[in-house]
Amino acid sequence: MRNNSEVHGAKSLDEIKQLTESPENQYFDRKSARLKIRDIARHVIAFANASGGRLAIGIEDDGTITGFQQQGAQNIDEIERCHIFECEPAPSVIASRLSVTNSHGETDTVLLLDVAASPDVVIHRKGDNTVFLRVGDKSRELNHEQTLRLEYDKNQRTFEDEIVQWSSFDDVDHEVLNEYKSKLGTSADDARVLCSRRFLIDGHLTNAGVLLFAKDPTQFLPQARLRVLRFQGENMETGAHINIVKDQSFDLPIPKIIRGASTLISSLLREFQYLGDDGQFATIPEYPQFAWFEGVVNAVIHRDYAFAGDYIRVSMYDDRLEIISPGRLPNIVTLDNMRTTRYARNPRIARALVEFGWARELNEGVQRIYNEMQEMFLKEPIYSEPGGSKVQLVLENSITSRMLRTEDSMEQRISKQVLESLSGYEISAVRLACLQKKVTVKELASYMHRAPKTIRPVLKSLVEKGIFDWHGSSMRDPSQHYTLR
Structure with a gap:
């Protein structure tokens, strides 16, 4: 069995x-x-004005340990x-010293702030009243207008730390908390973990704690939900023409949302399928997965x-x-600079989601949406306010250009008179058949967001009209499909 000094040494090496x-x-920097000292204060101030973080003094940017010798x-x-002599007001800083061996083989020290x-x-x-803010991996100096916006935003920041008096530790979703602890690599007591990140104070959850870890956040914050709506068509209809085919709300802790x-x-x-240059059909998604997923995560953060x-x-x-x-874009972020500027309105939530692996620390998300x-x-x-x-994000697919090509293909294979005689469902089936070599009940049901029992009569009608051919040994044949005649 290893003694305590050996265990401590292993932890120090790690x-x-x-x-x-x-x-x-966003949360870590190294400095020589x-x-x-005034320049070190710059980074302390930047972390304090943003989401907090750790500054390691005595390590060069490239990771070389040069220490204080x-x-x-x-x-x-x-x-x-x-932080006491160079910052106004003095931020909360915990200093610790770590014994190291520097690049010259000497016993030395690294200071952690x-x-x-x-x-x-x-x-x-x-002295100069300058304000700095941590943005990604940089500590940026703010101009007068940006400083004013930060001052306004600080009033918003208190929302995360407000205690929800009628909440308690019993409201915690331990499945989510256990996942969080696993990501952190800790086996500490549940309450201690929440308290250490200020999600639990005096036995009550904070607003951030409720949003991240409560079993039912809407019990305390009715606005804490996400709703997904799928419409048939390009606009929302109402009344007798209502065209909602899916409507589901998620009233859960943020990771589960x-x-x-x-x-x-x-x-x-x-x-969608398209015919490639090699003569083979290839499948492409409606949107790149990263684009819409990052959009959802950013909205939640x-x-x-x-x-309310x-x-x-x-x-x-x-x-x-x-x-x-x-809510509007937070603080120094604008529609013009959002590709390169990062600022968390909800820093505790943002940091937790980074630790969960749902979010990225550097400001790469928005730019990558554009790239994808x-x-x-x-x-x-398209971002707008x-x-x-x-804040609204719109991702457009290429359905219009695909449909134009498909309509040309349809009219080349089926007369305009016959097309005009078909129902809307039948036209959708023919359109899908023009997009790909064959059509199955399952594919058409997914394409039209309808149940298979609604789709089967449509395909049968097209066979009876001589537009489709059916292929299969029996109606139970799993490989059965339809093609344009």
């Missing part, structure tokens, strides 16, 4: 490896001990107190949960997919 090899990101290194005691997010006040640097909604959306999306009058909606039409998230749409020869995603009270 921590040193993580500090030297982990990429710098030679850096001026090197020539030109600052005084470790002064760096340890820089764990900076807590400042929930309700903007931190400035003393993401998982459940993405599974449903994936099942509702269509696939960045929505304004303090706004609305919820997240995903609306699927024949020609587009729309994702609407209540472009690679599939689809139109650029309709009414100034919500």
